[in-house]
Amino acid sequence: MRLSTLFLRTLREDPADAELPGHKLLVRAGYIRRAAPGIYSWLPLGLKVLRKVEAIVREEMDAIGGQELSFPALLPREPYEATNRWTEYGPLIFRLQDRKGNDMLLGPTHEEMFTLAVKDMFSSYKELPLTLYQIQTKYRDEARPRAGLLRGREFVMKDSYSFDVTDEGLEQAYARHREAYVRMFDRLGFDYVVVHADSGAMGGSASEEFLAVSPVGEDTFVRCAESGYAANVEAVVVPQAPPVDEATVAATPAAHVEDTPDSPTIATLVDQGNALHPRADGRPWTAADTLKNVVVLLTHPDGRTEPLAIGLPGDREVDAKRLDAQVAPATWRPFEEADFAAYPMLAKGYIGPGVLGEERSSGIRYLLDPSVAEGSAWVTGADEDGRHVFDLVLGRDFTADGTIQAAEIREGDPSPDGAGPLTLARGIEMGHIFQLGRKYAEALDLKVLDENGKLVTVTMGSYGVGVSRAVAAVAEATHDDLGLVWPRELAPADVHVVATGKDQAVFEHAEGLVAELCDQGLEVVFDDRPKVSPGVKFKDAELLGVPTIVVVGKGLADGVVEVKDRRSGARREVRVETCVAEVLAEVRGATPTPG
Amino acid sequence: MRLSTLFLRTLREDPADAELPGHKLLVRAGYIRRAAPGIYSWLPLGLKVLRKVEAIVREEMDAIGGQELSFPALLPREPYEATNRWTEYGPLIFRLQDRKGNDMLLGPTHEEMFTLAVKDMFSSYKELPLTLYQIQTKYRDEARPRAGLLRGREFVMKDSYSFDVTDEGLEQAYARHREAYVRMFDRLGFDYVVVHADSGAMGGSASEEFLAVSPVGEDTFVRCAESGYAANVEAVVVPQAPPVDEATVAATPAAHVEDTPDSPTIATLVDQGNALHPRADGRPWTAADTLKNVVVLLTHPDGRTEPLAIGLPGDREVDAKRLDAQVAPATWRPFEEADFAAYPMLAKGYIGPGVLGEERSSGIRYLLDPSVAEGSAWVTGADEDGRHVFDLVLGRDFTADGTIQAAEIREGDPSPDGAGPLTLARGIEMGHIFQLGRKYAEALDLKVLDENGKLVTVTMGSYGVGVSRAVAAVAEATHDDLGLVWPRELAPADVHVVATGKDQAVFEHAEGLVAELCDQGLEVVFDDRPKVSPGVKFKDAELLGVPTIVVVGKGLADGVVEVKDRRSGARREVRVETCVAEVLAEVRGATPTPG
Incomplete structure (x- = not known):
């Protein structure tokens, strides 16, 4: 491929519609x-x-x-x-x-x-x-x-x-x-x-x-260094929390509804709770002690819609992609004003298990995050504006229709296989x-x-x-600031030969070198453009990203050409007599290496 | 490719929807x-x-x-x-x-x-x-x-x-x-x-x-053996016939309209003409003396429609594909009853130049076949039911808006380049x-x-x-009655090895042979199916059409296998020691030959 005739035009400016x-x-x-x-x-x-x-x-x-x-x-x-x-x-x-x-x-x-x-x-x-x-x-x-x-x-x-x-x-x-x-x-x-x-x-x-690890990836995945566990975040199965021991449940006060005016958020609720309704054992309430109930509207492929309530600890959000995976092939969106209007028993900001579930007044299917343990006590909505219920115990005071894997996974969460903490990355x-x-x-x-x-x-x-x-x-994965950097197995050519300057002998030698390399079965990009400056040629070679670059230029008078490794940037002078052999060794000796 | 595992099922019956x-x-x-x-x-x-x-x-x-x-x-x-x-x-x-x-x-x-x-x-x-x-x-x-x-x-x-x-x-x-x-x-x-x-x-x-010569082709083309001229029938340009000499025109009687009842076809018209209105010089009227006027309706890409009249000798038909090519990108169809109703000046079966042409009563564009010479005399419609006009001379008695290359081309027509007769074929x-x-x-x-x-x-x-x-x-182009017959360059494999019988030694030898052929870089179809009869295997080999078939069977006991040429059907026994070499020679020695 000769750059004098190749259907190619390199651009100095980034295309307007490209982000990555x-x-x-x-x-x-x-x-x-x-x-x-x-x-x-x-x-x-x-x-x-x-x-x-x-x-x-x-x-x-x-x-x-x-x-x-x-x-x-x-x-x-x-x-x-x-x-x-x-x-x-x-x-x-x-x-x-x-x-x-x-x-x-x-x-x-x-x-x-x-x-x-x-x-x-x-x-x-x-x-x-x-x-x-x-x-x-x-x-x-x-x-x-x-x-x-x-x-x-x-x-x-x-x-x-x-x-x-x-x-x-x-x-x-x-x-x-x-x-x-x-x-x-x-x-x-x-x-x-x-x-x-x-x-x-x-x-x-x-x-x-198989995810290519990349900060620009659309998928989030988790890994556990200890066990080797790795999963797409949608696929993480948080284990069901074990039941709270009976003694603890027995010691939990009866559920009590309290006034919590103007506390539609978890933060205001926790503040009010600690100020006005401290826990019996004196420990402060935290967001993790609150049970947040999120209602969404599912749309099935046949157009049928259906509400769904998800109960999860107040310190976690619903993860949109995890919920996507759970409800597919249905899709979902958050409940909107009109939806709330159709379910007057839902007190927006104060929704609680009292009205949720297929057998309760809303009839809305109610699924809990698996971290909500049987016997655990919660602060949650009392289904009245400005009121919450405290010490509401799962199993004792409320039930749900099942569990759902829709809560966000966070850096440091335990691995589902019981091993050490998870790290998050994108792929x-x-x-x-x-x-x-x-x-x-x-x-x-x-x-x-x-x-x-x-x-x-x-x-x-x-x-x-x-x-x-x-x-x-x-x-x-492989580019650098100067341009593309192809692994050998994928590069559009094995070698990029650049002829520089105006000396006819340089171009003739480069022609001969290219012919020899091609005879050896290599694929060669040859920058034979007669009136293009060496600077532009070098920039283009770096932009195109062929792994080995050979520059034939002034050194030819001393019997040397330059061989450059695109990835490392390492360059060395090589005698013209041994150039073909050295390039061949470089191309053929290379074994694919990750990264 | 082993037939025991290849995703293949040969059929004995022809598929219902296939014709060729x-x-x-x-x-x-x-x-x-x-x-x-x-x-x-x-x-x-x-x-x-x-x-x-x-x-x-x-x-x-x-x-x-x-x-x-x-x-x-x-x-x-x-x-x-x-x-x-x-x-x-x-x-x-x-x-x-x-x-x-x-x-x-x-x-x-x-x-x-x-x-x-x-x-x-x-x-x-x-x-x-x-x-x-x-x-x-x-x-x-x-x-x-x-x-x-x-x-x-x-x-x-x-x-x-x-x-x-x-x-x-x-x-x-x-x-x-x-x-x-x-x-x-x-x-x-x-x-x-x-x-x-x-x-x-x-x-x-x-x-x-570039047409593949084939009786099943959709395209008709003409060839002139004498000059080498060849053209798609749509592309044949019939030369304009030279003007009739002045003396002949001068000797042609004045045009005369005659009653020709019940003569809407060329054949009835010729019969009536010869019976009732013989030519002045005594020569019989033939279909070639009649001028047939065919009216079609063009539809342009924008939906606009427009009638077009084509005048051509009565012994020729309009060639649909030639007309297609002339009117493209418009399309056409024959005039229908409703179209005739919109043009009451057209006497169906008796349409003549008297009403055709952009400047005449119908306003319909009128184009003549180039074989209609200036000065030539015709029998054609008189634009009244049951009447024709005789001795109507182009240039003297009527004119047209131009010419069109839409008449059929026939075997034996002169080549447009002036050389000998044309032959027709399909491609x-x-x-x-x-x-x-x-x-x-x-x-x-x-x-x-x-x-x-x-x-x-x-x-x-x-x-x-x-x-x-x-x-x-x-x-x-290359199949025969038994199946496909691939040219070497296109065959899905170079060799089709068939192992026959139940003798384990035969299958083992065939395995070894296939391995050797593959090592030599050949592509091999190997019929290793254990419980299929030799007859079915031979039939399948012929159906699949790999150029060289090697049969390993009973002959193995005598140290021979059979090598068969799919195209010619020629078969010969080959010593097992030389089999690989002979097959290689056959595959590599082959040069592509047409047909």
């Missing part, structure tokens, strides 16, 4: 260009990187026996209707009609198509296990496309599915994918963590995410492996004959990798 | 599967063939300096609005709205995006010439998706564009593409012909199509190269500074190859 440094650099270095919100064109250098990510993903999928195929992106409605996702996906799906008025969609993910293909072609347990995958363009009409390729509306994904007759088979397929993903992400060359990704309803290892979801089970097979009637000639429903795993997203994640 | 033999075989052999009308899934073997076509196209594009990039398939409306194609494409475009109500489309072709990308990035003549290409999924909502991959609604295309400042530059880019296409289509291994593809308004070589459009000129650059304001610092509009070429269509075209 990696995104800015991908645009400035001419790797991608925005075509519409969340929709990007891949320019020559960007396409090369994308293809290298694809190749790594393909190799690792082939290595575990994955068979590649390719489904259409434009799909008929019917299969998605059968699994109810036509409805569940809501506005996230791009929908259209063909000229005959048939409903169609742009595939956001292809569980249905894979399931139907296997149903169409296989019929016996002997043909399983089976792993199929595709590397394909997908579409999601994101409400907030973000950060260039990180959350696009048209994007490239690898999705694979495993098909087994037995649960053990599914577990093995899952384990094989997990290993393949570890190899894949090691090769992609960024720091990543594997976290639990669901609430464990299907078992601890049923769903894991970009790069991969997701998931024991799907029989949900889609049942919806689409995928059965095979087992050893006894009996029809059994197939069990499936679902495994995704964000391929175009990986390009962005690597750019975010 | 190649399409049937692609489905029966498990290469593709229909997902919706005109929309196909690529199964593992099919995807391998598709990727090989892509690789050939990519190599030849790279060889002429093409730079690969990739535009989105989901595109905003605005660029297509600027070139008026949002309207012109009509129902051929898949249209949709995103969640914010923005109009979007699935790209049917990408002239706009390429033009805007160059406008965005380049600004000087020094940066040109430039050739960009992509291999990408495109969408067209065809009214009649046909023949599997031959005319799909989602399909893979290579489209490239050249950008030049001068017309000479464009001609050179066009010539380079033409050479690349010749190499590409030679390698794809089917019989093809390069034909003129437009009416020559932009010069003889401005547009050519599948596989490639199209086209000197686009400045149309899109003007619409989208793509200008660069020339040597004198003056802004000049760039001139473009547009070049397409049907990549997924090529898979179908090759299947149609």
